[in-house]
Amino acid sequence: MSKEEAILSIEDLTIGFAKQRKMNTVVDHISFDVKKGEILGIVGESGSGKSMTALSVMGLLPASAKILSGGIHFFGTNLLNLEEKELRQLRGTGISMVFQDSMTSFNPLLTIGAQVEEMLRLHSKHTKEEYRALTLEALTEVGLPNPSEIYNRYPHELSGGMRQRAMIAMAMITSPKLVIADEPTTALDVTTQNKILQLLKKMNEKHGMSIILISHDLRVIQSICGRAIVMKDGRIVESGTVTELFAHPGTEYTKQLMAAVPVLFSRSDPGQNEASIMGLKENANTNTEKKDNNADQSKRQEEILVIRNLNVFYPEKGIVFGKKGRKQVIRDVNISLKQGETLGIVGESGSGKSTLAKAIVGLNREIEGVIKINDVAVKDSEISVSRPQMVFQDPYGSLNPTKKIGWILEEPLKLQTNLGKKERMAKVNEIIHQVGLTSEHLERYPFQLSGGQRHRVAIAAALIVNPKLVILDEPVSSLDVTIQAQILGLLKDLQKKYNLTYIFISHDLNVVFQMCNRVCVIYKGEIVEMKEVRELFFSPQNEYTKELLKSAMATV
Amino acid sequence: MKIKGKTCSFNYILGLVITSLVILIVLIGFFYTPYDPNKMNAALKNSPPSLSHLLGTDNFGRDILSRVMKGAGTTYIIAVAIVFIGALFGTIAGALTGYFGGWFDEVLMRFNDVLTSFPSILLALVFVSVFGPGTYNIVYALGIIFIPSYARMVRSEFIVLKERDFVKNAKLMGAGNFRIMFVHILPNTKRVLIPSLLIGFNNAVLAEAGLSYLGLGVQPPQASLGRMLSEAQSYMLDSPWCAIAPGLMIILTVLGFSLISGGLENE
């Protein structure tokens, strides 16, 4: 395509961060164009430099960041040569931005209307009534119901989706030539995510402004972008049209990113999926094998967990003193689980999946019904060796920041066994090697480890007392895809080795598909569907399950 | 960033220098003073600083340097005792209420809210007016008055920390409540507890000075920084040095500690 069509061209841009007198390069000699009217995706993991690139276009880099080389040309003008005043004029009218977290990105003390209108006031001259009318029009256009009421609402009074719509209205009210959307849907639920993406698409088609859509999630990029750039460690590793990228990923990294995108399976045309889901298919196969194994074993094996008619409540605090009542979070749940099995629990945030996990391990005691682990009711088993352990979502929070790793691993042995100091240390050394770390790590504090290493420690801490049942609460969702794969592999190895039973809680359906034998879908505290994993993914029965699968997965 | 790092450490180092200097003076004062701090000498009444009396003498002819050394020591001991009482009981109360919650916590915190919204010197005055003035009484009074602020701080830390996953993890391992409170959670509060001990020491020094200045704290002839200022007040016109030396000592003490605690907080 010809050079004239490009409204923004970035040439040889390098951005560095001053860190302890050293310059860390976060964006490394990148060049790309944004063409008129297109939606360009920039995809990469956190730390890939995609957000820094976006902020540099807006001239909003943090004070410690410096542009070391290159140029940012917007309609032929190099933005890096502009005075602050000229740049200010450009922000809003030429380029505007939609941020990730709509809650913190709005001023909490001003109404939505005032903040959207402010954008207009800064860049145009109208009467008071006209300002209001134009603002209401913009709010209507982004699909906000009852805009005159929304106008007077404060940010905290709106839902995340509505706030993000208002933010889009604010960014687009001045009809800018380019809108940069930085992870605009990351903070939202999957169902809302799609709606917001469609809104961006609609605005793009209607007004013809170019959009740069930044995301860590290929699914998001794939759904509305024409072209995409893949970034890793500050460099562009690959670029091209989205269809091309998905059909023939050129680099290993893109393939990895793609493996994180689940694909909607359908029995009717399995051939279509074949080409694009090589990685997934392998996993699916191993899953089937394991399932068959388990089917044999399950005859011999005991039921390790039985849950019957479980109701879980959340105590609500009264205004002044005492309890006002309790809210039911989990309703009439029945689960039975055999040793060696992995049960996935999926559902949106707030569906009650974490509450269920806490009830099973005994952290939540406001329960009715029966939870039996190895035939012992949870309520009775105050301390027992066979008590289930849990691996939490964020190991930075689940490892005590003031203790060394060695202490953290030794503590459960001190509490649950009568072993002497030497025996305890021997066990600690054994387990740390089991999870792929060395004795050297025992002398470190959690903050001195990398994210993946902390996960390994958290897993070690859960396994050191030889539990039979381990509950994994979003165990990899805070990790980048490459490390995710390693941790999932480790979990599988350990399961085989110790014949562990897992309950795997996740909102990431791809991970669930890879890891689980059976899956139960929770919606508003109830199990709406529970099946073998392939059966659930290939032929969901429940309407909610279908919607969840549809919105969480890319359509090819 | 660089500049900030520099000024930050500059203030911190300045604080360390001032504090060590002041503490050195006090430590020497425990074992040696140039003159007997309480020995009167009518011939030397209100004499200005000189070679034999570096900081001059007061209206009874007592050596001011010796009195500042001894008096600062008294003030420090009182302040440390106050902070000890306040921090010890406050931490225990805050840990228990923050960890267990419930109605007991509600009641105690309402009571706490009322108490902490009052300036400590006012409460100390009530205490002193009921139990009478004197060194021990102001230690008890201020010590007790300091409890709520520590309790409140530790409590709010505990409320946040007890929801953290590492505490849940400890529960899963089967750790008992007291082990969780004092082995798992308490060390995590040191980030706020240590600076607040230093600030508490400062507040105690200032409160002692205020009360003794009003004649309700340390009683004559014993010297403390506040007591000396109180005595110097009437002679401000003729012999301002009587007031300047103890006043400066208070300022340096408080300044040093607050610079250090500021530096600790920034880390």
Added chain:
Amino acid sequence: MKYTIKKCITLFISLFFASILTFTAFHIIPGDSALSALGMDATEEQLEEYREIMGLNKSFPERYADWLKNALKGDFGYSSQYQMRMRVSTLIKERLIVTLWLAVLSFMLIVLVSIPLGILSARKKNGILDSLISLVTQVFMSIPSFFLGMLITLIFGVILKWFTPGRYVSPGENFGLSLRFMVFPAIAVAIPKIAMMVKFLRSSLLGEMELDYVRTAKSKGMKNISILFKHILKNALIPVITFLAMMLADILAGTILVEQVFNLPGLGRLLVSSIANRDYAVVQAIILYIVSVVIIINFLVDLIYQWIDPRVRRN
């Protein structure tokens, strides 16, 4: 509305608590208050008569009820430290004006000086001016207000003779002169507080400047100065209001000491002399007075919050 009602209930509960505490505190004083009031020479009849008049023979709740009933009417009984039996309420009324005048003046000084300085310091973050302000505030925070008062008396009163130490002119009598004399004690009260406020406001502003909504405002093409005044300042002032309320309580305490230094006939001096003379009726009344003022200030702050922060309005 629910919020306001809740706060009103809290207000009355707190006031009730405070009155019980104040009363109880002075109820447990060791020794016979009749004996200490009339002296060792008093006969048994005189003592009995005194107890009867003062209601000392009644039970504790009865006495509390009596005391509260009278206190609500503004009657706190008689002072024992003056030869003529003075009504406590008369005594307090005279002194209260002096203290209020001092407190209001100090408060105004604090607000007027610290807010611009705090903003300046935050805007020039890490500049020379900011570093200078930060060091000076650290030093001033370390000076006890009464020592500052002594220095001010020495420099401005004794050496420069800008005011007469120990002389008080009431504002009704000669406002200009009264202001001139009162400004110096007010400065002594205000300076350490100004230092604290500047430091607090600076860090509150800097904290707000890091937040996402500031970046949003910048992305709209707003000038930094407009962002400061239209977006940041209001947010940054929310915690400052609480701080100011605490400060107001501190000012009241500060006046106790500073009145002593400048020889001002205010509540603080009355309180200290009453404590020295064991004049409990007066001490009790003054304490209840100050405590009530502090509680009411806190109540008002809660209401202000509701008015300025929509998030509070909703919860």
